[in-house]
Amino acid sequence: MGIIKVENIRIFANHGCLSEETKIGSDYRVDLEVKANLQPSAKSDLLSDTVDYVFLNRIIREEMLRPSHLLETVARRILNRVFKEDKLIKKATVCISKLNPPIGGDVEMVTIKMTDKRKNYK
Numbered sequence: 001m002g003i004i005k006v007e008n009i010r011i012f013a014n015h016g017c018l019s020e021e022t023k024i025g026s027d028y029r030v031d032l033e034v035k036a037n038l039q040p041s042a043k044s045d046l047l048s049d050t051v052d053y054v055f056l057n058r059i060i061r062e063e064m065l066r067p068s069h070l071l072e073t074v075a076r077r078i079l080n081r082v083f084k085e086d087k088l089i090k091k092a093t094v095c096i097s098k099l100n101p102p103i104g105g106d107v108e109m110v111t112i113k114m115t116d117k118r119k120n121y122k
Contacts, residue, residue, distance in 0.1 A: 001090065002038030006056045007031045014067045015074060018102070022067055027099040029109065030060050034082065035091040051088050059085070064096075071096045075114040083118060090118045 009032075014025040034051055041050035063077045075094045082092050097111040 013064045029097040031095040033093045034089045036088040071112045
């Protein structure tokens with residue numbers, strides 16, 4: 001097994017339970033870590049034998065642009081697509097952080113973290 005990380009993806013999106021949040025939007029940070037067997041690609045030197053991080057970045061950007069009330073919903077969509085669209089991935093963890101959340105006080109970010117495994121996807 002090996003790990004591929006796509007970290008600190010910065011994106012502007014319109015998530016939140018407050019109507020102001022969905023109208024104005026906010027800055028977000030997304031981190032994704034996937035586990036897969038990287039030995040075949042290490043030997044073959046072929047992109048087709050590994051998990052393409054350009055593909056991972058595209059999924060994150062597409063799902064972040066679909067407004068939701070909860071970041072948990074967005075994280076679930078990202079995980080669903082990762083497992084559905086890349087059969088090499090065995091486990092994945094996504095973290096979505098809302099930067100400077102409107103919750104009062106000096107809060108840098110709030111983050112949700114969700115992990116799932118391939119066995120839950122047939």
